[in-house]
Amino acid sequence: xxxPKTIPKDAQVMIQIxxxxxxxxxxxxxxxxxxxxxxxxxxxxxxxxxxxxxHAKKSSVDADDIKxxxxxxxxxxxxxxxxxxxxxxxxxxxxxxxLPLIKPYTGPRLPPDRYCLTAPNYRLKSVQKKVSSxxxxxxxxxxxxxxxxxxxxxxxxxxxxxxxxxxxxxxPVSLTGQRFTxxxxxxxxxxSTKTTTPSTPAVSNVLINxxxxxxxxxxxxxxxxxxxSAAESLKRKHEDEDDxxxx
Amino acid sequence: MAAVQGGLVDAVEKKDIKTEPSEDSGGNxxxxxxxxxxxxxxxxASAPGGNKPPAGAPEDxxxxxAVLQFLRKNNLAESVEILRREAGLPEDALDxxxxxxAGAGSGGAGxxxxxxGEDASSLLSRVTVSSSAxxxxxxxxxPSEDQPDVNVVLSAYSQQGDPALYGVYYSGLxxxxxxxxxxxxxxxxxxxxxxxxHMYLELVYNNHENEAKVFFExxxxxxxxxxxxxxxxxxxxxxxxxxxxxxxxLDFRTSKFVLRISRDSYQLLKRHLQERQNNQIWNxxxxxxxxxxxxxxxxxxxxxxxxxxSLAGEAKRxxxxxxxxxxxxxxxxxxxxxxxxxxxxxxxxxxxxxxxPKKDSMGSKSKKQDPNAPSQTRIPLPELKDSDKLDKIMYxxxxxxxxRLGPDNLPSICFYxxxxxxxxxxxxxxTDDSSLIAGGFADSTVRVWSVTxxxxxxxxxxxxxxxxxxxxxxxxxxxxxxxxxxxxxxxxGHSGPVYGxxxxxxxxxxxxxxxxxxxxxxxxxxxxxxxGYKGHNYPVWDTQFSPHGYYFISGGHDRxxxxxxxxxxxxxxxxxxxxxxxxxxxxxxxxxxxVTGSSDRxxxxxxxxxGNCVRIFTxxxxxIHALAFSPNxxxxxxxxxxxxxxLWDIGHGLMIGELKGHTDTIYxxxxxxxxxxxxxxxxxxxxxxxxxxxxxxxxxxxxxxAATGHIHLQxxxxxxxxxxxxxxxxxxIHLHFTRRNLLLAAGAYNP
Numbered sequence: 001x002x003x004p005k006t007i008p009k010d011a012q013v014m015i016q017i018x019x020x021x022x023x024x025x026x027x028x029x030x031x032x033x034x035x036x037x038x039x040x041x042x043x044x045x046x047x048x049x050x051x052x053x054x055h056a057k058k059s060s061v062d063a064d065d066i067k068x069x070x071x072x073x074x075x076x077x078x079x080x081x082x083x084x085x086x087x088x089x090x091x092x093x094x095x096x097x098x099l100p101l102i103k104p105y106t107g108p109r110l111p112p113d114r115y116c117l118t119a120p121n122y123r124l125k126s127v128q129k130k131v132s133s134x135x136x137x138x139x140x141x142x143x144x145x146x147x148x149x150x151x152x153x154x155x156x157x158x159x160x161x162x163x164x165x166x167x168x169x170x171x172p173v174s175l176t177g178q179r180f181t182x183x184x185x186x187x188x189x190x191x192s193t194k195t196t197t198p199s200t201p202a203v204s205n206v207l208i209n210x211x212x213x214x215x216x217x218x219x220x221x222x223x224x225x226x227x228x229s230a231a232e233s234l235k236r237k238h239e240d241e242d243d244x245x246x247x
Numbered sequence: 248m249a250a251v252q253g254g255l256v257d258a259v260e261k262k263d264i265k266t267e268p269s270e271d272s273g274g275n276x277x278x279x280x281x282x283x284x285x286x287x288x289x290x291x292a293s294a295p296g297g298n299k300p301p302a303g304a305p306e307d308x309x310x311x312x313a314v315l316q317f318l319r320k321n322n323l324a325e326s327v328e329i330l331r332r333e334a335g336l337p338e339d340a341l342d343x344x345x346x347x348x349a350g351a352g353s354g355g356a357g358x359x360x361x362x363x364g365e366d367a368s369s370l371l372s373r374v375t376v377s378s379s380a381x382x383x384x385x386x387x388x389x390p391s392e393d394q395p396d397v398n399v400v401l402s403a404y405s406q407q408g409d410p411a412l413y414g415v416y417y418s419g420l421x422x423x424x425x426x427x428x429x430x431x432x433x434x435x436x437x438x439x440x441x442x443x444x445h446m447y448l449e450l451v452y453n454n455h456e457n458e459a460k461v462f463f464e465x466x467x468x469x470x471x472x473x474x475x476x477x478x479x480x481x482x483x484x485x486x487x488x489x490x491x492x493x494x495x496x497l498d499f500r501t502s503k504f505v506l507r508i509s510r511d512s513y514q515l516l517k518r519h520l521q522e523r524q525n526n527q528i529w530n531x532x533x534x535x536x537x538x539x540x541x542x543x544x545x546x547x548x549x550x551x552x553x554x555x556x557s558l559a560g561e562a563k564r565x566x567x568x569x570x571x572x573x574x575x576x577x578x579x580x581x582x583x584x585x586x587x588x589x590x591x592x593x594x595x596x597x598x599x600x601x602x603x604p605k606k607d608s609m610g611s612k613s614k615k616q617d618p619n620a621p622s623q624t625r626i627p628l629p630e631l632k633d634s635d636k637l638d639k640i641m642y643x644x645x646x647x648x649x650x651r652l653g654p655d656n657l658p659s660i661c662f663y664x665x666x667x668x669x670x671x672x673x674x675x676x677x678t679d680d681s682s683l684i685a686g687g688f689a690d691s692t693v694r695v696w697s698v699t700x701x702x703x704x705x706x707x708x709x710x711x712x713x714x715x716x717x718x719x720x721x722x723x724x725x726x727x728x729x730x731x732x733x734x735x736x737x738x739x740g741h742s743g744p745v746y747g748x749x750x751x752x753x754x755x756x757x758x759x760x761x762x763x764x765x766x767x768x769x770x771x772x773x774x775x776x777x778x779g780y781k782g783h784n785y786p787v788w789d790t791q792f793s794p795h796g797y798y799f800i801s802g803g804h805d806r807x808x809x810x811x812x813x814x815x816x817x818x819x820x821x822x823x824x825x826x827x828x829x830x831x832x833x834x835x836x837x838x839x840x841x842v843t844g845s846s847d848r849x850x851x852x853x854x855x856x857x858g859n860c861v862r863i864f865t866x867x868x869x870x871i872h873a874l875a876f877s878p879n880x881x882x883x884x885x886x887x888x889x890x891x892x893x894l895w896d897i898g899h900g901l902m903i904g905e906l907k908g909h910t911d912t913i914y915x916x917x918x919x920x921x922x923x924x925x926x927x928x929x930x931x932x933x934x935x936x937x938x939x940x941x942x943x944x945x946x947x948x949x950x951x952x953a954a955t956g957h958i959h960l961q962x963x964x965x966x967x968x969x970x971x972x973x974x975x976x977x978x979x980i981h982l983h984f985t986r987r988n989l990l991l992a993a994g995a996y997n998p
Binding site: 020021022074078079080081082083084086088091092094095097099100101102104108109110111112115116117118 | 785
């Protein structure tokens with residue numbers, strides 16, 4: 001290197017190592033990256049070895065501690081693929097089962113929903129609020145977003161008797177982007193929301209423009225229950241079922 | 248006796264060998280070698296990784312003999328006598344014990360790792376085949392070979408002889424081989440490399456560091472130039488611990504390196520090595536090498552060089568003997584509609600309708616089954632949906648407008664350069680009708696572009712879908728969202744560079760595989776991720792959809808290729824057998840076979856139905872990165888880091904051509920739609936066109952060639968090269984022929 005400033009010794013060593021391993025072309029940042037890796041690896045090993053030495057109540061770290069530290073790190077970070085005999089055996093077993101027949105006339109051929117990434121990644125909390133009087137007022141919806149990736153159920157707007165999240169039979173495959181469905185509790189006078197009010201709530205769809213969340217649309221359906229009984233309330237459309245039509 | 252049996256290790260047969268030690272017939276020794284094979288899948292259940300020996304008298308017999316040897320070695324004469332009397336062993340059983348040598352013990356790899364501490368001291372010596380060495384052997388040599396079934400005490404891997412003398416043995420062999428006749432020398436020189444590597448590894452494994460270093464320095468320079476990379480890796484491997492994590496090397500040690508040598512040369516070698524002082528090398532050869540003997544003329548250096556280079560030697564002849572159905576599946580006959588009102592009728596018989604619509608000319612003309620084609624139901628394939636039939640009709644219409652290519656009618660090449668990719672472009676794919684390009688990048692994103700002026704649209708959200716009129720005629724257009732239409736879409740989801748990308752034939756799905764070990768299925772209707780297939784826990788280097796859709800294949804760092812179906816979250820088939828990473832995976836046009844190219848420099852053809860490896864092709868000198876089947880399914884072209892394109896005949900299992908010209912790794916290969924031209928793209932920024940019809944034309948595949956695998960490659964690369972097209976410092980990583988035979992190429996501009 002004909003640079004006016006000298007290269008530090010460890011960088012020179014790294015250059016030499018790269019040369020010995022036959023690597024002739026590399027970006028200059030590779031040396032820094034390798035040095036950082038070396039530093040991190042060595043300090044990790046030595047720290048681990050110190051822990052093992054203190055555990056064994058030794059006064060100083062010796063070679064056995066280092067060896068143990070290296071071994072443990074190997075099994076943790078630098079795992080290698082399974083050995084060939086194991087793979088051969090597993091392959092033999094797997095290849096014995098015949099290829100499954102393909103059912104005709106199905107829609108998109110995807111694994112069971114549990115194994116897909118198509119479920120919504122949120123969950124609703126049930127909200128129980130006491131609301132005062134006037135009919136048709138939309139109360140502020142409570143929206144809680146949780147990272148639920150494995151729950152197959154989608155919160156639905158079920159019958160008014162059920163305000164908590166229900167499991168829908170036949171998990172919908174929502175192929176459209178992310179949708180947030182928020183349930184607004186009917187502003188009923190009774191505190192307990194488990195009453196079987198005969199009134200069917202009315203629902204209207206309000207689309208909120210994609211805001212901070214990118215191209216996600218927030219769909220808010222509101223249950224507007226008139227204070228009076230069922231007669232005046234609008235029939236709720238079962239648009240949930242429609243929403244979940246697979247595309 | 249031509250072929251060597253490569254059969255299952257039969258315990259009973261081992262015993263038979265014991266009693267005929269010095270029968271100096273090639274056949275017997277070959278049988279010996281043959282039975283020492285690594286147990287193929289399906290062999291004794293105890294073999295793979297099992298630690299307990301299978302029950303049975305022969306095995307116990309060997310155990311007893313081993314124990315006897317041990318006692319004898321430690322001069323416990325009385326114990327020896329007592330044990331022998333009680334066990335009822337014959338006096339001379341000890342001396343005549345054959346090399347029950349190493350099996351490429353599947354247990355070997357597993358067992359040896361446990362035995363780090365147990366070195367020569369706890370080992371048992373077994374006398375090898377030649378009786379002449381019997382007297383000397385116990386004092387000089389303590390060979391103890393692995394057995395497929397691992398009994399911990401018995402299976403320690405100890406050295407064959409004094410480490411300091413390895414150099415002497417090797418130079419002795421060198422001198423001998425240099426002194427033989429020219430015609431035999433080339434063949435016998437094949438022995439050098441595997442012998443060198445195995446001896447070196449043995450020295451390292453048994454902790455003879457200094458001797459190993461000396462040995463390496465002395466003889467590494469003699470090896471063939473194409474093994475240079477391997478030797479460099481070996482040079483950094485000086486301690487036993489270095490070997491522990493290196494699966495490839497462990498597999499190499501336990502598997503047998505295959506050599507194909509003519510009978511005459513083999514006799515020469517054997518005679519020389521069975522002399523007293525050369526016995527050590529003979530032991531090592533028996534243990535680590537599988538010599539596939541053929542009758543006939545010894546091969547020349549160039550013939551040998553063409554086929555060698557892989558990590559496991561060449562392919563045994565039996566490996567390439569299975570029947571392969573390389574023909575194409577019959578296309579379903581679809582009648583082209585005369586006008587819109589006619590419905591397409593799909594039936595095999597082609598019943599004429601009243602208006603006599605045109606029958607498609609692309610369908611099979613004869614109703615007879617091609618003997619080389621698999622039956623339609625060999626593997627389950629998805630039925631054709633209406634949209635697929637429409638696609639097929641489009642395909643046939645375009646096919647009629649296809650340009651016929653030839654040496655005098657070269658295709659035009661349209662190059663898609665990815666700008667500002669900052670060397671991050673790692674994978675590219677085109678749809679079959681060339682309407683979409685997808686690129687996978689090192690920053691873990693996937694981008695899809697539309698090649699045609701038609702923008703990319705995704706399906707509307709549920710709320711909007713609710714509002715459209717479902718009964719209208721153009722409902723399929725109405726469901727698309729115009730507001731977010733764009734030229735390109737970005738797909739986020741992977742957590743590592745995306746190394747492989749593949750469109751489904753029906754253009755509904757996109758498959759990507761990445762360094763994070765997962766394969767993701769994306770929907771091209773909604774541009775979201777649908778499924779993540781987890782199975783490989785290590786980087787997946789390549790993936791491809793089957794030409795019929797539904798199935799896809801992936802191969803990665805764990806040396807296994809997996810066949811998946813989109814509706815199963817676990818793989819359906821696992822193709823295991825390669826010694827190193829699988830770098831490239833491709834489907835055969837009839838979807839019944841899958842080809843994988845690997846870093847161990849071999850190419851394997853696998854049967855989807857059974858999961859068996861039906862062909863092994865060796866000859867490349869570097870990891871294989873490009874594979875392409877010819878449209879008629881008969882031939883395979885492969886490209887590797889050595890810059891050569893090799894052509895293979897699948898039916899016979901032979902190499903039929905070699906195209907030299909590229910100077911750097913070849914990353915893409917594609918045949919034109921009718922198979923007349925082969926296009927290759929490489930890191931040296933060029934696209935080269937080769938005359939495929941001429942290359943496949945004059946084949947002398949008579950029985951002799953097929954039997955012995957002798958190939959006579961003509962050096963006609965220059966004649967076959969039709970054109971070289973340089974790009975402006977843009978390596979070519981993908982090639983695609985449109986349906987009308989226009990060549991599209993893609994690469995990232997790399998100033």
